[in-house]
Amino acid sequence: MARSHGPSIKDDETYEALRDDGYSKGTAARIANAKANPDMHPSKKGGKSPPYESWTKDDLYDRAAELGIEGRSSMNKDDLIKALRDSR
Template sequence: MAKSSVKDKKTYEKVKESGASKEKAARIANASAAQGRKKVAKKGGKSSKYDDMKKDELLDRAKEVGIKGRSKMGKKELVKALRDH
């Protein structure tokens, strides 16, 4: 398996410093490099609020992003895991 690389290291480091996971920081940095920072910034905040989602919807979303141990999590734990991912 090939190791993925971060396309915008400066953005990656800033996002990591703000408390994001390595995966989240890499996604943001790579999107920023591919699309430009302004375009990526405009996209922010358009996903549905996790607090308003049902548990089965949260489980589906957690599966999509690859959160391990999701089947044993309660709704609050799923929300926290998704926000921290």
């Protein structure tokens, strides 16, 4: 049985499974909470954003800032893409 992670996690079993798969605590919490919300459908195909390779460096930097990626100011475009993909 899944242990309780408190009121901030709405689906403890999904949260634990995602953490076991290597997802960060924040990402696992967002996905678990979305799956617990009947108005959201996180198991369906995601958004329609273009691949990171077609983003500008400034756009990648802004996204890295949103996610709180450390060291982003010294990263080149390839480093930003890798950091964003690794932040899952």
